[in-house]
Amino acid sequence: MEPKWTLVFLGLVQFGLSVQSCPPGFIKSGTNCTDEDECEDKGLCGNYSICHNTFGSYYCTCEEGYESRTTTNFTSGTGQCKDLNECLRGEACSNVSNSKCVNTLGSYKCVCLPGFQKEENNTCSDINECLRNSSVCGSIGSCNNTPGSYTCICPQGYQNQGNQSAPCIDFNECLRNSSICGSFGSCNNTPGSYTCTCPQGFYKQGDKSSPCIDTDECDSKELICGEYGSCMNSPGSYSCKCETGYTNYGNNQSKCTELKCDTVNTTPTQAGVGKLLSLFVSSCESLRNHTAPQLSGESLLQDLMKVSGEVVSSGNINDSSTLSVFLGAMEDTLHLIGPQLNESVTRVENSISETCLEVKKNVTPPTGRVTLNTNDVHLNISWKTVVGEQYPGFAYVGLVSHKALNSTNTSVVEEPNAGSRTVEYYLNSPVVTVCVSNKKTELLPEPITLTFKHQQVLQEGAVSEQRNYSCVFWAPEDGGTWSRNGCVGAVFNATHAMCSWNHLSSFAVLMALYPIEDNFELVLITRIGLSLSLLCLFLCILTFSLCRAIKSTRTTIHLQLCVCLFIANFLFLFFISSTKNEIGCSFVAGLLHFFFLSAFCWMLLEGVQLYLMVVLVFHTTIRLLYMCAVGYGIPLIIVIISAMANPSGYGTTRHCWLSLENGFIWSFFAPVCLIVVLNSFFFIITVWKLAAKFSSLNPDLSKLKKLKGFLVTAVAQLCVLGGMWVFGCFMFQGNVVILYIFTLLNSLQGALIFIMHCLMRKSVREEYSKLCGGVCRPPKKRYSEFSTNQSSNSQRPLRSAPSTGESQI
Structure with a gap:
């Protein structure tokens, strides 16, 4: 519209208004209509907006950092301002390196990325985490700084606990690789490493982390199975097979030794112990010939105790030669049973006898001392004495207490100090048999000690001249008598006798009774x-x-x-x-x-x-x-x-x-x-x-x-x-x-x-x-010391001092 026509139009409007009411956007002022300022209404354009008044109208615009949902200029009914996300435009924070844009209401801010810090000139510089915290990688790892971050470098045997910035922890090689020590070795994790432990029969060909390989025991220089045994190697072990006439008593890793089954001879008059001898011979032959199935050592011991009890209770041991056969058969059978026992200590007891055996089966000989006890006897012996000069892979010591062998089974021995007196002899203790794996027991390297409990205790409570105790052993080579030879020490009291011996056999305490002679x-x-x-x-x-x-x-x-x-x-x-x-x-x-x-x-x-x-x-x-x-x-x-x-x-x-x-x-x-x-x-x-x-x-x-x-x-x-x-x-x-x-x-x-x-x-x-x-x-003068006659002043013993109450002279 041309300007002149505008003026005409406005003049007409003004004229009309002067005649009637004012149009929208104007208010009547007297006879005239003037422009209305709509922006006086503060909430007309809404939040985050600016109101602009015009002649006869108005329009709205958004504040900086906000934008209209419709057009740039709007009225209250057509638009509304919302936050403008400057970070989406890509230009915000482009001039600040190592930062990121963070939108705010009506604006934005530049925040440094992790691992960077704000400087005074509003730039972001790298943070050196390695200097700030020296233990950030733990006590093992080494820290390596990177732009905005760091990495932990772990030594061998360690790993990061998570990402590369995590501290270093031990790496369990045993879990990651179960066969790291071979098929037979056991892996033991250590800080930063591991070790391989090899079982018996294996060895490591290298350092401690090397896998385990089998040891060929049969290839050793010494005859591991003895001269009469053949060795068969197996993974981690070996076994010995003995020739006929030799045995290792069921211990497959023991040397083969000769076994003789005719060590005890018997005569028809000693048939009472035949059952005991049969048990010994049958057990011995089965070991010697490797034919019959073997009973366990425990079962054989039970059979021995049963048979020996029957022999003693039958009363067939009535002379010295029979007693010698009986004790010899018991000792020989114990030598067969001892190596076959599986338990370290075995005890069997009945009314006739009591047995206690201890067995050690190790690669190396046992050391120290060993004690065995029955109800009435205590044995103290060293393993050195038990083993002897040769060690076949096992050692055993046995103590048998024959409780039912009494004085009727003994032979009379001479008492050198008896003179012409009549002497009665009694066994005052159980007869005991001691057997060990050592084959040479005639002269022991160390004495053994047997402590017996007296079966007859002295009534006066002490050893007197009337009872003479002797430590004795059964000597079959002397025709079957009790002998004192080999006793290197003896101590007696009212209840016990302690005897020390330098050889092994069957032992007892002999008591000699003879009438006491007054001095x-x-x-x-x-x-x-x-x-x-x-x-x-x-x-x-x-x-x-x-x-x-x-x-x-x-x-x-x-x-x-x-x-x-x-x-x-x-x-x-x-x-x-x-x-x-x-x-x-x-x-x-x-x-x-x-x-x-x-x-x-x-x-x-x-x-x-x-x-x-x-x-x-x-x-x-x-x-x-x-x-x-x-x-x-x-x-x-x-x-x-x-x-x-x-x-x-x-x-x-x-x-x-x-x-x-x-x-x-x-x-x-x-x-x-x-x-x-x-x-x-x-x-x-x-x-x-x-x-x-x-x-x-x-x-x-x-x-x-x-x-x-x-x-x-x-x-x-x-x-x-x-x-x-x-x-x-x-x-x-x-x-x-x-x-x-x-x-x-x-x-x-x-x-x-x-x-x-x-x-x-x-x-x-x-x-x-x-x-x-x-x-x-x-007499001229009486010498009556302190007479009880209180009437005579001359016989008063003392005068009383009233102050002290003591006798005054």
């Missing part, structure tokens, strides 16, 4: 000494009873002590060996128990009396009733309780004294030990107090010297009686030295008491002088 010197000393003691004790009893000058509490104690010792020594001298009458012997033992305990109780009362006299000032004497209750009552209670607890403990087969079994003797020694300890305490305190008296400024030396004399005699008396029974503990153990010491102390006991309590006291000597000289005049 003449001991008998003479005992009779003379006890007679002297009885005389001295009798004199002491008369002195303490009749001599009024020495009447006191201590004299009463000495009197009762001497009475107890006199009766005890009298019984000991005349009735200690009266064992024929069992009841009478028990009665004598009970009386000895009572009177010896009473003697020690009166000794305890003397210690208490000294303690009261020297240490205390109150009650310096003890009433006679109380003293008798202690001196006789306590021993009586102990004897009654002991007799009720063990009435058979009084009297033995040799002496009328307390039995040493089950600790019954302690019913006497326990009270004695307690009394000795208590008296030692009283005497120590008394000596200490006397020392304090002597160190005082104004001591009454006469009375202190008397107390000192009393104390010395009391301590000497304790030493004599206590020392005597220290050795008396072992009197019946059979030790000659102890018997001599005890006898001497016992003989001196009464004499020492007479010397200490009578002859060493001046007042007693004066009384003896008057008695011997017939002088009957009254």
Whole structure:
């Protein structure tokens, strides 16, 4: 439209509007129509848009980074702005290398690719991960940086745990290749490598990672199967085939040795062991000729125990030659069975015998020591002795205890020390057979030790002269006797015997019984000494009873002590060996128990009396009733309780004294030990107090010297009686030295008491002088030591110090 016509049109419109209403896009202003600004409505064009007003209208455009869905210019009803993805145009971030475009709302940004970092000039530079983290490839791998990334280079034997940037881990070659060590080797993975372990019979031809190849044992220089065996190689192993007359006892990898089945000869008189011999011959021939099917070693052992039990229980072993055949057949059959056993230790037991065998089957000989046990026998032997000089690939040791072979099966041997005495011999242990794989057992490189349990235990609890034990073995070459040859050591006690031997055979412990002969010197000393003691004790009893000058509490104690010792020594001298009458012997033992305990109780009362006299000032004497209750009552209670607890403990087969079994003797020694300890305490305190008296400024030396004399005699008396029974503990153990010491102390006991309590006291000597000289005049001065007469001031023993309560002189 031309401009002039436009103006005309507008003028007409304006004129019309002035006459009527304004058209769209205009608003009436007075009489005129003016342009309406639609952009004042902020939400007219929508989000992310810009409103543009025009004369009589408007149009919308999108903000930068946004675009219209329809046209570039639009109105609210025709268009709407949406985000413009600059990254799709390809130009965004083209000037920033090693980056990628990331669209944002209304814009975009350039982000560095992984492995790159933003620099100050808005460029992306490579990150060196190897420098940033030195352990990024682990402790084994080496890091190699690449643009934007890195790679981990693993050494041989390792691999990445995932991609090339993952750390290095061990590569298990054994899982990847199961045959890497060959068909017979076992692969063991190691960090970065592996090793091949070859089983026995294979070896590695190269380093530790080489595969295993078979060893041809038959190609070895030594005769692996022996001179009379042929070797057949197999993968990882070999087997030996023996010629006729030779065997490896079913152990296919053992050397072939000669086997003889006629080692034991029998006669018609020994037909009782024929079944045992048949078992040996049949088993031997099957091994020798490789014909009959073989039973297992365990089955053969069961058969042997059954057959040997039948032979013994039948009573056919009634002479030395038969016993020799029996023991020889047992030993030879065990030599056949031992190598065929599969278990390392095999035990079989019945009522007749008990067997224990141990077998070792190794390439190399076993070392160390081996012990085998049955119920009554213990064997200790070294494997060196078992193996010997040659090792065929196995070693065995067997111990058989023949429990049913008793003294009726033994031969009598001479006892060199028996003299003219009648000697009885008994087997005091089971007869045992020891067999080993070593063929040369005449002189062993190391002795073996057998410990036997006695079948008859000594009643007195120790080995005495009446029973003489001997370690013996069965010697068939000597006509079938028990011999001591080859025994290099023997130790005996009450319950066991330990024997050491330098050869192997069948062994036992032989017990010789013969009547005991009393030692003449001991008998003479005992009779003379006890007679002297009885005389001295009798004199002491008369002195303490009749001599009024020495009447006191201590004299009463000495009197009762001497009475107890006199009766005890009298019984000991005349009735200690009266064992024929069992009841009478028990009665004598009970009386000895009572009177010896009473003697020690009166000794305890003397210690208490000294303690009261020297240490205390109150009650310096003890009433006679109380003293008798202690001196006789306590021993009586102990004897009654002991007799009720063990009435058979009084009297033995040799002496009328307390039995040493089950600790019954302690019913006497326990009270004695307690009394000795208590008296030692009283005497120590008394000596200490006397020392304090002597160190005082104004001591009454006469009375202190008397107390000192009393104390010395009391301590000497304790030493004599206590020392005597220290050795008396072992009197019946059979030790000659102890018997001599005890006898001497016992003989001196009464004499020492007479010397200490009578002859060493001046007042007693004066009384003896008057008695011997017939002088009957009254003495000028009385020597009454601490009389019990409390009415006489001159006989008061001590004065009481009110401050300390101690005895003052």
